[in-house]
Amino acid sequence: MNVKNISYRKYESEDFEEVFKLFLKFQGKAKLSQHHNMCKDQKPVFFLPYLKGELKKLIKTHKYHYVGINTEINTIIGYTCFDDSRIIEDGIDLILVFKDEAIPYNRVFKYLLLLKMHNEFPNKRIFACLNKRDRYDKYVNFMKKSFKINIMQKDQFDRVYIEFLK
Secondary structure: OOHHHEEEEEOOHHHHHHHHHHHHHHHHHHOOHHHHHHHOOOOHHHHHHHHHHHHHHHHHHOOEEEEEEEOOOOEEEEEEEEEEOOOOOOOEEEEEEEEOOOOOOOHHHHHHHHHHHHHHOOOOOEEEEEOOOOOHHHHHHHHHHHOOEEEEEEOOOOOEEEEEOO
16 A cells, blocks of 8 residues: 555544444454453344444544545545543543554554644644553554654553653
């Protein structure tokens, strides 16, 4: 995938089903602890409505939502949710970001995320909480290698709080 073929725009309600399909694949691979514990060993008749409700709640309770687009085929390839920071006044919290699991992570997605943060939130500090997931240590190391970050602290649930540096 070429950087010239990707863009992003604000999420629209019509995007929900396409984003939900990406979310299901992402959750299946990452196994975010807050959802995995509820869905583990459950049949789709339970976990599909549960995960759909969780995504709707995420969209409703947070302020900024964006989708990544493959402009070559006009398809959503990723989703990102931000909110005003609970840590620092005039800061932004990255709540959740996920992509199409069929597309390998590479510089294109890093470029898209950094472009979005720079364009949408200029001169603001951006924070994130790295929630527990499958292969969590590998995930934290990946974040350290991929982005300039400051690891701020770990909480009592072993989640890591970071700040993206410019």
